[in-house]
Amino acid sequence: DTAVSQTPKYLVTQMGNDKSIKCEQNLGHDTMYWYKQDSKKFLKIMFSYNNKELIINETVPNRFSPKSPDKAHLNLHINSLELGDSAVYFCASSQETVYNYGYTFGSGTRLTVV
Amino acid sequence: AQTVTQSQPEMSVQEAETVTLSCTYDTSESDYYLFWYKQPPSRQMILVIRQEAYKQQNATENRFSVNFQKAAKSFSLKISDSQLGDAAMYFCAYRGGSNYKLTFGKGTLLTVNP
Numbered sequence: 001d002t003a004v005s006q007t008p009k010y011l012v013t014q015m016g017n018d019k020s021i022k023c024e025q026n027l028g029h030d031t032m033y034w035y036k037q038d039s040k041k042f043l044k045i046m047f048s049y050n051n052k053e054l055i056i057n058e059t060v061p062n063r064f065s066p067k068s069p070d071k072a073h074l075n076l077h078i079n080s081l082e083l084g085d086s087a088v089y090f091c092a093s094s095q096e097t098v099y100n101y102g103y104t105f106g107s108g109t110r111l112t113v114v
Numbered sequence: 115a116q117t118v119t120q121s122q123p124e125m126s127v128q129e130a131e132t133v134t135l136s137c138t139y140d141t142s143e144s145d146y147y148l149f150w151y152k153q154p155p156s157r158q159m160i161l162v163i164r165q166e167a168y169k170q171q172n173a174t175e176n177r178f179s180v181n182f183q184k185a186a187k188s189f190s191l192k193i194s195d196s197q198l199g200d201a202a203m204y205f206c207a208y209r210g211g212s213n214y215k216l217t218f219g220k221g222t223l224l225t226v227n228p
Contacts, residue, residue: 048215102149105151
């Protein structure tokens with residue numbers, strides 16, 4: 001009964017490869033996000049989708065492409081992986097109502113590029 | 115742009131004692147939300163407490179409480195009766211009322227000594 005689930009939890013890959021991270025939420029939330037946490041633990045938003053529509057697209061290399069097939073899923077595809085892409089990637093979701101309950105996060109995907 | 119500052123990279127506390135983590139933020143908005151998230155070694159992001167800017171009363175969740183000073187743009191977290199399980203990285207976060215984006219501070223690593 002995991003609320004926000006990400007797969008895989010760990011990903012080790014070589015430079016130049018293409019990889020995807022999947023995220024699913026069963027909370028009925030209408031907005032989903034991707035955050036990147038770097039080696040110094042700093043969290044920065046990358047993308048956000050609201051009901052399958054892209055609403056936030058921060059300054060992220062265009063090698064990163066999010067895809068939302070429906071409002072319960074938000075996947076992240078990364079082309080031509082670089083060493084600097086090594087980080088923990090978090091998926092999160094929220095429900096936009098008058099009362100803001102904050103985000104619910106997945107457990108993160110640790111991506112290591114070698 | 116909104117910024118969130120946590121001036122204490124590390125803090126330590128004795129078990130059963132009280133500790134306060136500091137957070138300041140910069141915004142020109144009048145409607146916003148503030149959050150504290152906990153990230154234990156498991157890396158899961160856990161919502162600890164939230165505060166709506168329009169509420170003057172400070173939020174409380176069991177042993178966790180905040181001191182929200184709107185004019186000073188300060189939002190500190192007090193942990194009472196600290197427990198070993200409280201050891202974690204704590205992130206302060208801001209979200210504008212009309213904006214989906216959650217902006218995080220750089221975090222404070224809390225150590226609880228037995």
